Amino acid sequence: MLELFWRFLTIGFLSIGGGYAIIPLIQEQIVTELHWLSEKVFTDIITISQMTPGPLAVNTSTFVGMQLFGIPGAVVATVGCIAGGVVISLALAAFFQKKRESKPVQSLLAGLKAASVGLIMSAGLTILLLTLFNNSDLARFNWAKLDWIALILMAISLFIMRKTKINPIVLMIAAGIIGGLVYK
Known part of the structure; x- marks a missing residue:
């Protein structure tokens, strides 16, 4: 410690x-x-x-x-x-x-x-x-190990943050829910 x-x-x-x-x-x-x-x-x-x-x-x-x-x-x-x-x-x-x-x-x-x-x-x-x-x-x-789902979620999040006034916490919660459903 x-x-x-x-x-x-x-x-x-x-x-x-x-x-x-x-x-x-x-x-x-x-x-x-x-x-x-x-x-x-x-x-x-x-x-x-x-x-x-x-x-x-x-x-x-x-x-x-x-x-x-x-x-x-x-x-x-x-x-x-x-x-x-x-x-x-x-x-x-x-x-x-x-x-x-x-x-x-x-x-x-x-x-x-x-x-x-x-x-x-x-x-x-x-x-x-x-x-x-x-x-x-x-x-x-290694490009072969690219996580396409993460890339798509990242791109959508980036787009939404740059084009809207959405609260980042709402975006994080939504991405977390989507990740939880997709990455079971």
Whole structure:
């Protein structure tokens, strides 16, 4: 549990960019380095974390801790993840109040935004590959293993979200029901 706290404290301190940007950091630590969870379980945790209220990074930390050590693990992982962000946020808020008009600070923020988008895209690609191919390793990429049902559900969901004002929760529930019926 101490290792769990330390890992999420570190992740919390390094999580510039928030929710989607933190997912690759958690995946690297928990799945790739420590092998505490499989990619499949981690992807399921991300999916559940997106559907539950609250910040994605906090939800993911909570569910990872819960999967590993039950309720005490959920508390430890969540506190670890949040502590770093709270400390950094307080320090940055004070700093940016004083330096908000500074050109070097504006340049720094532009670079951080670009890196954050790259991290978010990396997390999205991982989820996409796991959803469509049940594998996130590009070296083992195989078009023959494409899950056509998942591709169709994804395309329809994307179309509906871009063309309508439907509540994303309604769309998630509908896709879950369809998945439950189709993937029996």
